[in-house]
Amino acid sequence: MTSKRFVIIDGNELSFEEGETILQAARRAEIEIPTLCHDDRLTPAGACRICLVEVEGANLMQPACATRVSPNMVVRPPTPRVTRNRQFTLSLHLADTIQDRALAEDSNPSRLHDLAERYGTAGQWVPVDSPRPGRPSDDNPYIQFRPDRCIACSLCTRYCDQIEAVSAITLAFKGAKTTISTADERSLTETTCELCGGCIDVCPTGAMTEKAALAWGKPEMDLEKVRTTCNFCGVGCQVDLNVDRAANRVVKVTSPPPGTTVNDGNLCVKGRFANDFIHHPDRLQDPLVRNEAGELVATSWDEALDRVSKALLSVADEHGNDALAFISSSRCTGEENYLMQKLARAGFQTHNVHQCAAT
Amino acid sequence: MQPKKARREEILDRLEEAGGQRTGVAKTVQRQTLVPEADIFGVATFYSLLAQPEAGIRVCQGLTCQLAECEHLKSELEADGKSSVFASCLGRCDLAPAFWDPEDESQIDRAPGSPSSPDLAIDLAAPDSLAYEALHKAAEKGPDWVVGELEASGLTGRGGAGFPAHIKWQAILDQPETERYVVLNADEGEPGTFKDREVILRRPHLVIEGLAVAAQCLEARDIYAYVRGEFGRVRAALEEALQAARKAGHLDDGVTWHFVDGHGAYICGEETALLEALEGKRGMPRMKPPFPVEKGFRGKPTLIQNVESIACLAGILRRGGAWFRGLGRTEPGTKLYCLSGHVERPGVYEAPMGTTLRELLAMADGVSGTLKAFSPGGASSGFLPASSIDMPMDFGGLRAAGTMLGSAGVVVLNDTVDMVWAALTQAVFFEEESCGQCSPCRIGTQILRQALERYRDGDPGALAYVQDVAWGMGEASICGLGQAAALPLTSALKYFPEEFGLASAPGGSTTS
Ligand SMILES: Cc1cc2nc3c(=O)[nH]c(=O)nc-3n(C[C@H](O)[C@H](O)[C@H](O)COP(=O)(O)O)c2cc1C
Ligand code: SF4
Ligand code: SF4
Numbered sequence: 063m064t065s066k067r068f069v070i071i072d073g074n075e076l077s078f079e080e081g082e083t084i085l086q087a088a089r090r091a092e093i094e095i096p097t098l099c100h101d102d103r104l105t106p107a108g109a110c111r112i113c114l115v116e117v118e119g120a121n122l123m124q125p126a127c128a129t130r131v132s133p134n135m136v137v138r139p140p141t142p143r144v145t146r147n148r149q150f151t152l153s154l155h156l157a158d159t160i161q162d163r164a165l166a167e168d169s170n171p172s173r174l175h176d177l178a179e180r181y182g183t184a185g186q187w188v189p190v191d192s193p194r195p196g197r198p199s200d201d202n203p204y205i206q207f208r209p210d211r212c213i214a215c216s217l218c219t220r221y222c223d224q225i226e227a228v229s230a231i232t233l234a235f236k237g238a239k240t241t242i243s244t245a246d247e248r249s250l251t252e253t254t255c256e257l258c259g260g261c262i263d264v265c266p267t268g269a270m271t272e273k274a275a276l277a278w279g280k281p282e283m284d285l286e287k288v289r290t291t292c293n294f295c296g297v298g299c300q301v302d303l304n305v306d307r308a309a310n311r312v313v314k315v316t317s318p319p320p321g322t323t324v325n326d327g328n329l330c331v332k333g334r335f336a337n338d339f340i341h342h343p344d345r346l347q348d349p350l351v352r353n354e355a356g357e358l359v360a361t362s363w364d365e366a367l368d369r370v371s372k373a374l375l376s377v378a379d380e381h382g383n384d385a386l387a388f389i390s391s392s393r394c395t396g397e398e399n400y401l402m403q404k405l406a407r408a409g410f411q412t413h414n415v416h417q418c419a420a421t
Numbered sequence: 422m423q424p425k426k427a428r429r430e431e432i433l434d435r436l437e438e439a440g441g442q443r444t445g446v447a448k449t450v451q452r453q454t455l456v457p458e459a460d461i462f463g464v465a466t467f468y469s470l471l472a473q474p475e476a477g478i479r480v481c482q483g484l485t486c487q488l489a490e491c492e493h494l495k496s497e498l499e500a501d502g503k504s505s506v507f508a509s510c511l512g513r514c515d516l517a518p519a520f521w522d523p524e525d526e527s528q529i530d531r532a533p534g535s536p537s538s539p540d541l542a543i544d545l546a547a548p549d550s551l552a553y554e555a556l557h558k559a560a561e562k563g564p565d566w567v568v569g570e571l572e573a574s575g576l577t578g579r580g581g582a583g584f585p586a587h588i589k590w591q592a593i594l595d596q597p598e599t600e601r602y603v604v605l606n607a608d609e610g611e612p613g614t615f616k617d618r619e620v621i622l623r624r625p626h627l628v629i630e631g632l633a634v635a636a637q638c639l640e641a642r643d644i645y646a647y648v649r650g651e652f653g654r655v656r657a658a659l660e661e662a663l664q665a666a667r668k669a670g671h672l673d674d675g676v677t678w679h680f681v682d683g684h685g686a687y688i689c690g691e692e693t694a695l696l697e698a699l700e701g702k703r704g705m706p707r708m709k710p711p712f713p714v715e716k717g718f719r720g721k722p723t724l725i726q727n728v729e730s731i732a733c734l735a736g737i738l739r740r741g742g743a744w745f746r747g748l749g750r751t752e753p754g755t756k757l758y759c760l761s762g763h764v765e766r767p768g769v770y771e772a773p774m775g776t777t778l779r780e781l782l783a784m785a786d787g788v789s790g791t792l793k794a795f796s797p798g799g800a801s802s803g804f805l806p807a808s809s810i811d812m813p814m815d816f817g818g819l820r821a822a823g824t825m826l827g828s829a830g831v832v833v834l835n836d837t838v839d840m841v842w843a844a845l846t847q848a849v850f851f852e853e854e855s856c857g858q859c860s861p862c863r864i865g866t867q868i869l870r871q872a873l874e875r876y877r878d879g880d881p882g883a884l885a886y887v888q889d890v891a892w893g894m895g896e897a898s899i900c901g902l903g904q905a906a907a908l909p910l911t912s913a914l915k916y917f918p919e920e921f922g923l924a925s926a927p928g929g930s931t932t933s
């Protein structure tokens with residue numbers, strides 16, 4: 063509900079909705095404010111401090127991501143102080159992580175480096191080398207945490223808690239040692255983790271990354287994204303296959319950004335990680351039928367469907383319609399399941415129809 | 422996400438019962454409280470007393486205790502076969518080199534500094550009284566009168582911020598929400614500060630009475646006393662006084678008193694970090710607004726007050742706000758000043774607000790050696806040169822001078838002290854005690870400590886951009902820790918440039 067209340071941001075008089083933050087109001091008006099620790103789906107942490115803006119009447123700069131607008135609030139256009147803080151924050155985070163962009167983006171793209179390029183820095187500072195513990199013995203198959211790139215923004219832990227409702231990971235230790243950990247620093251597979259990989263998607267630095275893609279060795283930005291629909295279930299999540307064209311290979315699967323598709327930036331373990339079948343040598347690429355010697359041989363879809371329909375009709379002829387049963391897969395959509403029961407009920411007049419996910 | 426039935430507020434106690442963080446403990450506490458296991462691990466590893474449960478004796482490595490050769494004490498303990506670790510300031514700087522043995526707290530028992538006098542608001546040396554006159558008078562006259570007297574007294578918060586007390590009380594009275602809380606901040610951790618410890622040990626009834634007045638006036642049904650974990654005897658003294666007051670029939674049975682231990686984190690003295698700790702979370706300060714008077718403990722209006730502030734109440738209500746105001750010189754009231762470091766008689770001295778260092782030194786039998794520098798209000802206040810010896814020590818004046826009265830932990834340094842070393846000692850403290858939540862403080866404290874180490878080790882260019890880092894820490898940190906953490910370095914650079922190889926004080930921006 064838009065009320066008739068106004069806030070002034072960068073000289074623009076904007077109406078705002080109850081409870082909106084400076085960042086939300088500004089974004090609606092296409093006024094850019096940089097953020098590192100923010101995601102619209104999560105409660106603000108106010109940790110990275112890059113989004114600070116000057117609000118008239120306040121001595122200290124205020125975090126745009128967490129400060130609610132109020133009527134007649136005036137947010138100044140980026141003053142030298144605001145600009146200096148952005149550059150300070152970027153130098154700070156770079157000194158604490160990986161300053162070399164190519165190295166930082168060896169796998170995932172880095173929002174931190176994007177912002178450093180766009181806003182500039184206060185100079186290159188001596189690396190800090192924070193003593194953040196990792197979990198080197200975590201032998202889960204998919205997710206790699208690299209503490210030297212972590213900015214302790216807590217996007218991953220907030221995601222795991224507030225969106226997945228899993229709470230497998232946490233901010234742990236204190237001060238310079240602050241890191242991302244699990245209970246007793248166990249492997250993710252020995253926690254409540256569902257291996258959804260959402261923590262990778264929200265990470266702004268590539269500190270959370272995918273083991274297989276890291277091993278493949280090509281940065282994400284050199285891969286081509288091919289949008290498709292996940293075929294593991296009927297939800298219809300949109301996925302981006304990240305394809306290495308030169309090798310003709312799907313290297314990993316990512317989610318389209320939040321707010322753009324039905325899955326709102328989320329995926330499950332199957333959609334995100336269960337893709338090694340794509341290039342598996344045992345993968346079936348043609349229908350198989352048995353020849354007279356009883357061996358499976360490749361054939362055309364016409365031939366295969368012909369064999370199936372003849373076999374179904376002959377069972378029905380010899381033993382009656384109720385000798386047939388139709389079971390569809392949990393990977394089918396609602397429409398496909400509808401067609402399956404239509405085939406059973408209308409085609410063969412039997413109620414022997416089921417779907418494997420209906421227990 | 423924790424289940425609705427989870428009992429998060431219990432987890433710190435449960436972790437303590439279980440003997441601190443060890444493999445498997447998070448699981449046990451998860452079964453008891455239903456809080457996700459990872460969250461419990463995150464909390465356990467935040468608090469030093471839980472994260473290192475078997476560390477043994479804590480030896481203070483604060484500035485004052487380093488001047489008193491705490492390293493030597495540690496080696497002696499080790500020679501005796503006792504395990505020990507260094508810890509941040511233990512609130513016993515008068516006893517430097519200080520230590521905390523969880524099994525034996527007999528080290529903290531000392532006479533206070535100033536002699537008893539009727540012109541002192543707290544008067545540590547006077548016998549503690551069980552009369553509770555102020556409480557009964559407040560009951561009779563009502564909340565408006567109490568807040569009126571508070572306003573007349575001009576009492577400002579003694580925990581460090583110097584915020585007028587009556588504004589907080591009135592703000593709570595103005596809240597429509599009737600579930601309200603009163604919290605005593607006895608987490609005293611600012612290096613150089615040990616006054617709250619003395620107040621509770623010497624005059625616990627002043628504290629109990631003040632809290633009872635607050636609960637009665639603000640209609641709070643629960644009072645929480647948060648006492649730093651290394652103050653076992655202090656907590657015991659407070660609990661004993663509560664029993665006595667209850668026995669004497671002074672207290673409202675409808676009010677529940679809770680005693681909560683700190684678990685070894687300086688940052689939990691910051692009021693919103695303290696609230697997080699009470700709620701069973703990592704002690705990371707909240708963003709403000711909203712302030713605790715509006716949304717505090719459990720999101721309800723909460724009064725948080727320092728021990729010394731609370732202890733001033735009884736006198737104010739008994740003898741009148743005007744009396745208290747008149748005690749001060751440049752600002753209202755008397756103030757407990759903690760003197761430690763190179764002074765002949767370290768201790769807590771109560772003197773009119775605005776007393777100078779020269780006068781305080783006279784009370785403490787003078788400097789040991791020749792005065793070079795001092796911190797007026799703990800590590801967070803940085804350093805002032807000897808030439809500030811006649812500056813009135815109050816909230817406004819010191820703030821205007823780019824420093825602060827803070828908790829009035831006055832640390833005196835003589836001319837044997839190397840200011841690079843002194844600044845480095847404070848930098849180590851802030852790096853150790855940063856909660857790690859926001860980047861300016863978490864990373865900035867590391868940069869400053871590393872730059873000082875490199876400078877000490879002979880790299881003349883090591884301090885090249887520390888002023889830029891200090892600027893950002895002061896401007897962008899979430900809480901007072903990060904905002905003040907660069908002050909020891911920037912003030913040392915300003916007043917002692919020659920020790921940093923500079924001909925004059927550096928220009929450019931500093932924190933303000
Ligand atoms: C880093 C930090 C540490 C603090 N430590 C303490 C403390 O140990 N004790 C205390 O009373 N106040 C401490 N404070 C101040 C509290 O946040 C708060 O202002 C105070 O408890 C309010 O009570 P008062 O108004 O009576 O002073 C600290 C503040 C900061 C920023
Ligand atoms: S993979 Fe999903 S469930 Fe596992 S830690 Fe990451 S966000 Fe949490
Ligand atoms: S791993 Fe990534 S998302 Fe998680 S805290 Fe570190 S930088 Fe942030």
Ligand code: SF4
Pocket residue numbers: 688705706854855856857858859860862863898899900901902903904
């Ligand atoms: S300034 Fe330091 S102590 Fe305060 S919230 Fe930030 S990291 Fe934590």
Ligand code: FES
Pocket residue numbers: 096097098099100107108109110111112113114125126127128
């Ligand atoms: S985006 Fe606001 S503090 Fe990080």
